[in-house]
Structures are given as structure tokens and as C-alpha cells.
Amino acid sequence: MSYVIEARGLVRRYPADGSPIRAVDGVDLVVEAGEAVSVMGPSGCGKSTLLHLLGGLERPDEGELRLGGVRVDGLSETRWAVFRRRNVGFVFQAFHLVDELTAVENVELPALLVGMGRREARHRALELLERLGVAERAGHLPDHLSGGERQRVAVARALVNEPLIVLADEPTGNLDSRATGEILRLFGELHKAGQAVLVVTHDARVASTADRLFTMRDGAIVGQTRLGADTPVAGLFADLADLGSER
Amino acid sequence: MRWSAMGAGARLAARNLRHRPGQALLLLVTLTIATGVLGVAMSLYGSADAAWDRVWRATGGFDVGVGVYHGPDQPGDRALVAELRRRAVQLARAPGVAEVSGPSNSLSGSIRIRGGTEDLSAEVVDPNTADTPLVTSGRWLGDGGGIVLESGLAAAVGASPGDTVTIQGRPFPVRGVAMTAAGRYPLYRPAQIWVTPQTAAAMRDLGMREDGFALAIRLVDPNQAEAFIATHQEFEVSDPSSSVTSFLETAQQRRAASHSDLDGMTDTLFAAGILIAILTVATASVLVAGRMAARIRQVGTLKAVGVTPRQVALVLLVEHLAIAVVATTIGLGIGRLLAPAIAGTSVSLLGRPEPPPLTWSRIGAVAAVAFAVVLLGTVRPALRGIRQSTLRSLDAGPRPPRRPGRLAGLAARAGVPVPGVLGLRSAWRRPGRLLTNATGLALGVAVIVVALGLRESLDLLQLRPTEPGQATADAAVAALYDQIRGIIFATGGLLLLLAAINAWIVATLAARDAARNQAVMRAVGATPRQTVTSLVVSQLVACAIAVVAGIPLGLGLWSVIDGGDLPPVRVPATSLVLLAAAVPIAFAALVSVPARLLARRPIAPLLTYE
Numbered sequence: 064m065s066y067v068i069e070a071r072g073l074v075r076r077y078p079a080d081g082s083p084i085r086a087v088d089g090v091d092l093v094v095e096a097g098e099a100v101s102v103m104g105p106s107g108c109g110k111s112t113l114l115h116l117l118g119g120l121e122r123p124d125e126g127e128l129r130l131g132g133v134r135v136d137g138l139s140e141t142r143w144a145v146f147r148r149r150n151v152g153f154v155f156q157a158f159h160l161v162d163e164l165t166a167v168e169n170v171e172l173p174a175l176l177v178g179m180g181r182r183e184a185r186h187r188a189l190e191l192l193e194r195l196g197v198a199e200r201a202g203h204l205p206d207h208l209s210g211g212e213r214q215r216v217a218v219a220r221a222l223v224n225e226p227l228i229v230l231a232d233e234p235t236g237n238l239d240s241r242a243t244g245e246i247l248r249l250f251g252e253l254h255k256a257g258q259a260v261l262v263v264t265h266d267a268r269v270a271s272t273a274d275r276l277f278t279m280r281d282g283a284i285v286g287q288t289r290l291g292a293d294t295p296v297a298g299l300f301a302d303l304a305d306l307g308s309e310r
Numbered sequence: 311m312r313w314s315a316m317g318a319g320a321r322l323a324a325r326n327l328r329h330r331p332g333q334a335l336l337l338l339v340t341l342t343i344a345t346g347v348l349g350v351a352m353s354l355y356g357s358a359d360a361a362w363d364r365v366w367r368a369t370g371g372f373d374v375g376v377g378v379y380h381g382p383d384q385p386g387d388r389a390l391v392a393e394l395r396r397r398a399v400q401l402a403r404a405p406g407v408a409e410v411s412g413p414s415n416s417l418s419g420s421i422r423i424r425g426g427t428e429d430l431s432a433e434v435v436d437p438n439t440a441d442t443p444l445v446t447s448g449r450w451l452g453d454g455g456g457i458v459l460e461s462g463l464a465a466a467v468g469a470s471p472g473d474t475v476t477i478q479g480r481p482f483p484v485r486g487v488a489m490t491a492a493g494r495y496p497l498y499r500p501a502q503i504w505v506t507p508q509t510a511a512a513m514r515d516l517g518m519r520e521d522g523f524a525l526a527i528r529l530v531d532p533n534q535a536e537a538f539i540a541t542h543q544e545f546e547v548s549d550p551s552s553s554v555t556s557f558l559e560t561a562q563q564r565r566a567a568s569h570s571d572l573d574g575m576t577d578t579l580f581a582a583g584i585l586i587a588i589l590t591v592a593t594a595s596v597l598v599a600g601r602m603a604a605r606i607r608q609v610g611t612l613k614a615v616g617v618t619p620r621q622v623a624l625v626l627l628v629e630h631l632a633i634a635v636v637a638t639t640i641g642l643g644i645g646r647l648l649a650p651a652i653a654g655t656s657v658s659l660l661g662r663p664e665p666p667p668l669t670w671s672r673i674g675a676v677a678a679v680a681f682a683v684v685l686l687g688t689v690r691p692a693l694r695g696i697r698q699s700t701l702r703s704l705d706a707g708p709r710p711p712r713r714p715g716r717l718a719g720l721a722a723r724a725g726v727p728v729p730g731v732l733g734l735r736s737a738w739r740r741p742g743r744l745l746t747n748a749t750g751l752a753l754g755v756a757v758i759v760v761a762l763g764l765r766e767s768l769d770l771l772q773l774r775p776t777e778p779g780q781a782t783a784d785a786a787v788a789a790l791y792d793q794i795r796g797i798i799f800a801t802g803g804l805l806l807l808l809a810a811i812n813a814w815i816v817a818t819l820a821a822r823d824a825a826r827n828q829a830v831m832r833a834v835g836a837t838p839r840q841t842v843t844s845l846v847v848s849q850l851v852a853c854a855i856a857v858v859a860g861i862p863l864g865l866g867l868w869s870v871i872d873g874g875d876l877p878p879v880r881v882p883a884t885s886l887v888l889l890a891a892a893v894p895i896a897f898a899a900l901v902s903v904p905a906r907l908l909a910r911r912p913i914a915p916l917l918t919y920e
Contacts, residue, residue, distance in 0.1 A: 112914075120833060120913040141837045148835020159830045159917060163735040173834045175728045220834060 066129070067227045067259045068094040068117055073126035075112050075282075086112040087123070088282035094228065097257040099250070101270035104279035110263040111232050113279070117261065118151050118230045119143040131227045148176045152221025156233035158213040160205040160220070166212075167192060167201040170219045177224055184223075191219035195249065211242025218249055222258070229253065231262040235269055247272060337597050338633050338640075340811055343804050344587040345641025345680050351579035352642070352672050353649030353665035358569040361661030366491040368444045370411070371561055372526035373535045376401060376545070379522035381553035390547070390554050391522075397545055398525050404542065406534055411526040417513055418521035421501055422476035423467050429500035430477060432457070432518065434510040443504065447471055448486030455509040456485040460502040462495030478516035482509070491561075493568040535560040571793065572656050578794050582801035587679050589753060589808045592746040594687025596815050598626070623693065630688045634680040641676055642668065655793055729840040732831070733847025736824060743816045744852045750812045751856030752863060754805035755893060759864025761802050762889070763881045764795040809856075810900055817849050817901035821908040824848070828908060829916035838909035845905035846898050853897040857890050 075087040086109045094100050102110045115121040117128065119135060128136040130150055138146060152173075153159075160169045170188035175181065192198045195215040197208075205213055214234060221229050234250070235243040243266075250272050253260055262269055270276050271290060278286040365371075378394045380387045395413065402410040415434045420427040435442070435451065442450050443458070448471025451458055457477075459469060464487040467475055474481040488504065495501045505513065529538060539558045547556045566573070646665055653663035666672075718734035726734075737744065821828075828841045836844075868881060908916075 115914040118833070120917070122912075141839065144832060144835050144837040144840075147833070153833050155833075155917065157917075159826070159833065161732070161827050161830050163732070163739065163827065172728070172831070172836075176835045176840070181722065181725075224835075 065096050065132070066093045067096050067098075067131055068092065068261065069127075069129040069132075070117065071127045073113070073116055073123045073128065075109075075116055075121060076124050085282050087116060089126070090282075090284055092117075092277065092284065094259055094261055096227075097259055098275065099254040099260045099273040100262070100275050100277065101273035102261065102263040102277045102279055102284075103265060103267070103270050104263075105265065108279045109282035110279050112282075114230050114232050114261070114263045117228075118153060119147050148173050149224055150227040152224070152226040152229040154214070154217050154221050154229060154231040154234045156236035158205070158210075158217045158237070160213055160216060162205050165202050165204055166197065166208065166216045169205070169216055170223055173220060174223045187223055188219065191222055192216070195219050196245075209242070210238050211245055214238060214242065214246055215249070218246070218253075222253075228259045228261060231260065231264075233264055233266075234262065235264070235266055243268070333597055334629070334633060336811060336815065337594055337630070338637055340590045340593045340808055341633060341637035341680055341683060342640045342644070343808060344583055344590045344683065345637045345676050346644040347579055347586055347641075347801070347804065348583035348676050348679055349641040349643070349645025350648050350652060351576050351583055351645070352676060353645040354572060354579060354653055355576045356666040357649055357653040357663040358572050358656065359565060359666065360664040362491060362565050362568055364661060365444050365489050366561060366565070369442065369489075369491055370526075370528070371491050372411070373529040373532045373561055374527040374538055375559045375561070375564060376413075376525035376527065376557075377522065377559075378524075378554065378556045380555070381521070387552050387554045390552060394545070394547065394554070394556050395523065398523070401542055401545060402525065402527065404538075406529050406531065406538055407527055408530045409528040413523040413525045415510075415520055415523045417505075417510055417518040418500075419478050419513060419516070419518035421463075421467070421503075422479075423501075428466075430503065431500045431521065432477075432503050432505045432510065432513060433524070434507055435504050436507070443488035443490040445486050445488045448484065450486055450488070451504060451506050452485070455506060455512070456483045457509060458486045458488050458504040459484055460495055461487050461489045462498070463501040463503070466495060466501075477503075478513065478518060480516055491564060491568065493564075497571055498568065532561075535562075569656060572653060575652065575656075575793050575797060578797045578801075582797065582804070583679070585753060585757075585801070586804055586808060587683055589750045589805060589812070590683045591686045592750055593808060593812050593815065594630070594683055596743055596746055596812060596819070598630070598688050623689075626688055627685075630684040631681065634677070634684045638673070638677040638680045641680070642673060645676075727843075729836070729843035730847050732844040733849075734851065736820075736827070736844070736848040737851035739823065739848075740816075740820070743819070744855075747809075747812055747816045747849075747852035748855040748859070750805070750809040751853060751893070751897070752860035754802060754809045755856055755860025755889065756864035756867060757798060757802035757805050758889060759861055759881055759886070760868050761795060761799045762885045763864075763868035763879065764798060766881060766885075767879045810896075813849065813852070813897060813900055814904070816852070817845070818904045820849060821845060821904040825908060825911075825916045829913045832909075832913050833917065838906075842902055842905040842909050845908070846902050849901040850894060850898060853894045857893055861886055861890060 070090055070092045073087050073090040073092075074085060076083040076085050088109070090113055092100075092113075102113065104110045112121065116123050117130075119138070123136055126136065127134065130146070133146070135143065135146060160166075161172065164172065167185065167188045170191055171181075171184040174184035174187055179187070189198060189201060192201050192215075195218060197212050197215045197219070200208055200212055200216075205216070208216065214237075218229075218234075221231075231250070235246050238246060247269060250260060250262065250269070254272065254274075260273075262273065264270055273290055276288045276290055277284050278288075376398055378391060378398070380391055398413055401407075417432040417434065419430045419432065421430040422428075443460075445458070446461055448458070457475070459467070459475070464470070464484075469475050469484050471484055471486050473484050475484060476482075490502065492498060492502065510518075527538075529535060539560065542558060545556055545558055547554055646668070649665045650663050653665075656663070717737075718731050721734050722731045824845055828845065831841055831844070832838070865881060
């Protein structure tokens with residue numbers, strides 16, 4: 064079996080007044096090629112930290128991490144960056160577009176970083192923006208785009224180098240219901256196209272688009288559900304409510 | 311405003327200073343550079359006066375000096391000189407005159423010095439007169455001839471009592487060395503000696519000719535010297551067809567003329583101090599603007615709970631005025647400490663330099679500059695920050711750009727690597743800071759160009775062959791300009807230091823502004839080195855503007871100075887190229903430090919930074 068993500072015993076501690084807080088506490092997690100995975104949990108359960116660990120934005124204190132079969136937890140900052148630009152695409156709740164670059168420049172940035180020619184990078188970026196329905200906004204700065212448009216640009220940026228995995232952190236957290244619907248449709252399409260996606264969210268509608276759902280509490284994965292067309296989404300909400308009340 | 315509110319404002323200001331000592335220290339350092347230079351200028355101004363006054367008193371100095379000089383080989387002027395001598399005798403009998411010395415005649419000749427000859431004026435005096443210069447070694451003229459050398463000349467010739475000097479090709483024994491309030495060789499020219507009538511006769515036989523006479527008048531009321539001169543203006547002749555020059559001068563005028571080299575240094579220091587103060591306005595402005603950006607949320611919170619904009623402005627003003635007071639005190643202290651050492655390099659001093667007393671007007675002048683810097687630097691950014699709506703203040707963050715930069719677009723099309731293009735994109739994000747940075751650096755570069763020109767010119771001066779009768783003229787000019795060159799180099803260095811502080815502050819603030827963007831770039835695969843490059847390039851734009859503007863500005867300033875006593879010289883192109891290369895390299899090294907510090911920080915927390 065080929066895994067795009069294979070995490071074993073990941074631990075991330077933060078210093079605190081007393082003993083350190085274990086934000087991620089011994090997480091084991093695998094994601095297969097083409098699989099869509101959701102991680103749900105209440106605020107502060109460590110799901111964003113887990114996503115940061117998986118993408119190399121933070122370093123684990125313990126544990127092993129392999130992406131596409133490559134051991135990455137010990138990589139230097141520079142090697143991680145080079146690995147990330149080819150193999151990981153990020154989508155953030157706050158979009159995190161470079162605000163001095165236009166939409167198309169934001170999308171082509173990772174392509175240019177991997178050494179793609181300018182023309183090819185621009186062509187690829189425009190193609191993706193076209194596919195995501197924001198081609199007419201290509202020359203605009205992020206400040207002039209709506210929330211939904213910004214997130215679509217962010218998704219295009221995440222996809223430009225055809226990464227092993229797209230890591231999305233609350234991708235609909237800052238969007239209105241219409242834009243949320245558009246992004247959900249987009250993630251559905253990505254999934255159908257065989258793109259491996261890991262989404263952390265507390266929105267059950269987003270979580271329900273995945274093949275598997277992990278639930279987190281106090282830094283640990285406490286449950287795993289394989290989702291199908293007949294899985295009741297309401298049940299997911301109930302699980303979350305239970306987790307919240309236990310905290 | 312009520313006392314309770316003022317007290318609260320002062321307490322808050324003190325707390326803010328304690329909580330942000332780095333920023334306060336930076337402002338203090340930059341402000342102290344300005345007040346320190348002005349303090350030195352202030353202490354230097356008049357530091358030769360006390361020594362001059364002592365010599366003037368010891369030699370029974372004149373209240374009004376009368377002088378007549380003419381070319382020794384111009385017999386056609388004899389009638390006019392005789393007429394002036396008659397008028398001088400009348401002057402000596404004028405109302406208000408208490409005592410008169412002279413007229414004493416002088417002879418013109420030459421003295422051998424350093425393998426060349428130097429024009430010489432021998433004042434013929436009665437060996438038994440009570441009005442003598444201040445003898446500092448040996449003895450005054452007596453029976454048996456010989457000469458007394460003016461102290462500056464004795465130092466230049468390297469002669470002491472008992473030695474001989476060669477005048478008109480013949481050796482004359484040196485009886486003594488003396489100081490005079492007239493001035494000190496080589497700044498005061500021609501070289502001065504005193505001789506008896508007997509020695510003068512021997513000198514006439516050697517070809518020396520009379521070239522004028524002098525009269526020293528002491529008044530019943532010394533304060534009337536200027537009025538006396540105004541009453542007797544007919545004595546002063548200005549006939550361009552004649553070689554005769556006659557003049558009346560007060561002791562104060564002579565004192566001021568006796569140390570023109572120190573005046574040159576003082577003027578240069580004042581100019582430097584003002585230039586540095588102007589730059590400090592920029593530094594203070596950037597610091598306060600940056601501080602407002604960092605505190606804007608806090609200001610918003612204060613406003614939300616009912617603190618008025620005026621009270622917020624008051625707190626900021628109190629903080630910075632406190633820094634201005636400390637900078638004034640340190641600056642004046644530095645002035646008192648350094649001025650004697652700087653004045654000691656003067657060739658015109660008649661003794662040990664003494665800084666004049668620290669009067670309230672002198673303290674006030676330095677304090678006024680410091681306060682003006684603080685007010686000009688603080689008020690605008692503070693008001694801009696305070697005037698923002700409370701809601702916007704609470705939602706603070708770097709302002710997003712309004713349109714994509716064209717320069718970056720061109721650079722991208724020209725194949726500039728991605729980090730460079732990104733750097734160019736963010737360069738214009740804070741145009742005010744960019745221009746402040748560029749202005750400071752440009753002034754520093756311009757002053758260094760002037761100093762380079764002076765160095766070349768002085769080197770040339772030392773190689774220039776001396777003219778007859780001017781053996782040490784170039785040396786005197788070199789000595790004077792060497793001091794000024796030192797000050798200009800130091801000023802250039804201080805300006806560059808200030809520019810470096812400015813650049814550091816701006817780069818640190820830029821790093822703070824760029825933190826989120828840099829983290830995003832790293833998240834999508836940019837390496838730490840690429841993000842550092844991007845930030846450094848964004849700052850290098852200011853440096854490029856500074857070099858492009860500063861070098862022509864410096865060359866322009868040099869062309870103005872170049873017209874004086876110095877040999878005309880072009881600043882070598884190699885020096886300019888080196889300067890144009892060295893400044894950006896040093897600048898890049900400096901601004902890369904905050905960029906590297908930022909690149910070392912973990913990405914995830916930066917992504918949430920606002």
C-alpha cells in the first residue's frame with residue numbers, strides 16, 4: 064500500500080507554566096494516495112497543530128513522519144521548504160495570499176519556486192484559475208477579491224505543482240454560506256480527480272466530503288470513521304457536541 | 311489640562327519608556343549624536359578667546375589698532391603713506407585717547423624656512439619700550455641687536471633663543487620667542503619678528519624695505535572702540551590704484567580674526583550638527599511611526615475606553631521630550647569633554663583652549679534643536695495614528711498595497727529571480743519610510759564624497775612645489791583643511807551611522823510588516839534564504855536611490871568647496887565606484903540581520919501574526 068502521509072507517534076509540546084502542554088499527543092495517521100481525509104474536533108484540540116506538523120510548518124518533538132515514503136521529520140528548514148514546494152499544497156482559513164502579488168502571481172509562485180519557466184508557470188496558473196472560475200480576477204490584488212475568490216485562488220496555488228497532498232485548515236471558516244458551497248464543490252471535484260486531501264475542520268458539511276473522518280480530543284485521535292454515501296452527517300454533529308461537552 | 315491628568319500621562323509615559331527601552335535608547339542615541347556635535351561646536355566657539363585675552367592683557371593690548379601697509383617696492387605711494395602717518399599722529403591726539411604706543415615701522419624681507427623662503431615683517435621697536443609682546447622664552451630685545459621671533463614662526467623654523475635664523479641670506483641671533491595678540495604664524499602672515507633700530511639698520515643694508523607702520527591706541531573708555539573707529543573712518547583708504555592699505559580695528563575684531571581656523575571648524579560642526587539633526591527628525595519620525603503601528607491596537611483600546619486623542623498625544627510627547635532633555639544634557643557634556651581636544655589641534659591658539667562658560671542661551675540653543683527634532687518627528691505620525699477611527703485601530707495590520715508595482719513586473723519579465731521580484735514588489739509598500747531611508751543615506755554618501763574630494767586635494771597640496779616667499783603657505787592651508795577634513799569625515803561617518811540606525815529600524819519594521827507574507831512564502835516552498843533575499847531586496851531599493859542621488863549631490867557640494875584655496879581636483883572615479891559598491895554591500899549586510907532573525911522564526915505562529 065502506498066501512503067502519501069504516514070505519521071507514527073507524533074508529539075508536539077508547548078511550554079507552559081507547569082508541565083508542557085501536549086498539543087499533539089502521540090498521533091498515528093496514514094493517508095492513502097487519492098484519499099480524502101477529514102480531521103474534526105473542538106477548538107484547541109490540536110487539529111491545526113497536527114496539520115502544521117504534517118506540512119512541516121512546525122516540527123514534532125517526537126515521532127516519525129513520512130510523506131510519499133520520504134522520511135521528513137528530520138529535514139532541515141531549507142530541505143523541508145524544497146520538499147514542500149513540490150509535494151504539499153496548503154489552503155488556510157485566512158487564505159494567506161501574498162498581498163503584494165496579484166491572484167495569478169500568487170498561483171504561479173510555487174511553480175516558479177520549483178524552477179518552472181515563467182511562461183509555463185503563467186499558463187498553468189491561468190489554466191487553474193479558469194478551472195476554479197476566477198480567471199477574470201487574475202490581475203487583481205488579494206485585497207480587491209472577495210473571500211470566496213481569495214480561497215479559490217488559494218486552492219489554485221495549492222494545486223499548481225500537482226502535490227502529493229493538499230492540506231486544508233478550516234478552508235471555509237472565513238466564508239459565507241454561498242462561498243462555502245463553492246469550496247465544498249471544489250473539494251469534491253479534487254477528490255474525484257484523485258487528489259489526496261486532508262482537511263481539518265469543525266464544519267461537519269466539509270468533513271462529510273471525505274472518505275475517512277478522524278476525530279481529535281486533547282491532542283490525540285480518539286476516533287476514526289469511514290464515510291460513505293449513507294453516513295448520516297447529523298451523527299457527526301452529535302459526536303462533536305459530545306466531544307465539546309466532555310472538555 | 312488638570313494636574314491629575316498630567317500626572318497620569320507622565321506615569322504612563324514613564325511606564326512606556328521602561329517597557330520599550332530599545333526604542334527609547336535608539337532615539338536617545340540618534341538625538342545625542344546631533345546634540346553632541348552641536349555641543350562640541352558650541353563649546354569650541356570662543357574656546358580660544360580666554361587664552362587670547364590673557365596675551366592681550368599681558369601685552370597692554372590696544373583698544374583700537376591702526377595699521378598701514380604698502381608694497382616695499384612702490385615709491386609712488388610714499389606721499390600717501392606720509393599723509394597717513396600725519397593723520398595717525400592726529401588720531402593719537404583725538405578726544406577719548408588715553409595712551410598710544412608707536413607708530414612702529416616695519417620692514418619687509420624674507421626668512422629661510424624648511425629649505426624655502428617665507429615673507430617676513432620685522433617690526434622695529436625701541437628696546438626699552440614697556441609695550442612688548444609676551445616673551446615666552448629667552449629675553450626681550452636689549453642692547454647688542456638680535457631678534458625676537460613670534461612663537462608660531464619659532465615653532466615653524468625650529469629655532470630657540472641662542473640659535474640663529476637666516477634673514478636676507480645673513481644669520482641673525484635669536485634673543486627670545488614671544489606671543490602677540492596680533493595672531494600666530496602660519497595662520498597670521500607674513501611671519502613676524504621684532505628688531506631694534508640697530509638691527510633694522512643692518513637689515514636695510516641687506517635690502518629690506520619699509521612696508522608700513524602700526525599704532526596701538528588705548529581709550530579712556532574701551533567700550534567706545536567701535537564709536538571711535540566710526541568717527542575716524544577717513545583714516546581708512548581703499549584706492550585700488552595704490553598698494554597702500556590702511557585700517558582701524560577693535561581688539562574684538564582682531565581676536566575674531568586671530569583664530570579663523572577654529573571658526574572654520576566651528577562653522578563646519580554647526581552645519582554638521584544641523585544636518586544630523588534634520589536626519590534625526592527622520593529617524594524619530596520612523597521610530598514613532600513604527601511605534602504607533604505596533605501600538606495602534608493599544609491606542610484603539612485606550613480610545614475605546616474613553617481616553618481622548620489629546621491625552622494619547624500628550625503621553626507620546628512627554629515620553630519623547632524626556633528623551634530630548636537627556637540627549638541635551640549628554641550632548642552638552644560631550645561638547646565640554648571633546649572641545650578642548652579638538653581646539654588643541656588649532657595652529658592659532660595662544661595657550662591652552664578653554665571652553666567658554668555654559669550660558670543659558672547656549673544650553674537653550676542645543677535644547678531647542680533637540681526639542682524641535684522631537685516635535686517634528688513625533689507630532690505627525692502620532693496624530694495620524696491617533697486620528698484613525700477606533701474601529702480601524704482595533705483591526706490593525708499592515709496596510710495592503712493598492713496596485714501591483716510596475717518595476718517588479720519589468721524585473722519579472724527581465725528574468726530576475728523570484729525572491730528579487732518579490733522584494734521589488736514590497737519595496738514601495740511604505741513609500742514614506744523608503745524615502746526617509748534614502749534621504750538619510752544619500753546625505754551620508756554625499757558628505758563622504760566631499761571628504762574624498764578633500765582628501766585628494768590635500769594630497770595634491772602636499773606634492774605642490776612651494777612658491778618663493780610662501781614656503782609654508784600650503785602647509786598652513788593643509789593644516790586648516792586637514793582639521794576640516796577630519797570633521798567632514800567624522801560627519802559623514804555619523805551621518806552613515808544615523809542612516810544605518812534608520813535602515814535598521816526600517817528593516818526591522820519592514821520585517822514585522824512582512825512577517826505574515828514571508829511565512830506564506832515559506833509555507834508554499836520558499837527557503838529561508840529566499841525570504842531573506844526578498845526582504846533585503848525590498849530594502850535595497852532605498853539604498854540604490856541613495857547612491858544614485860547621493861554621489862551627484864556630493865560632487866555638486868564638492869564643486870562649491872573646490873573653488874577655495876585648494877588645488878582643483880576631481881574625485882577619482884575609482885573612489886566613487888568603490889563607494890557605490892561598498893554602501894549597498896554594507897547596507898545589505900545590515901538589513902539582512904532582521905531578515906535572518908525573521909527567517910529563523912517558526913512559520914505557524916507567523917501565519918497568525920497581524
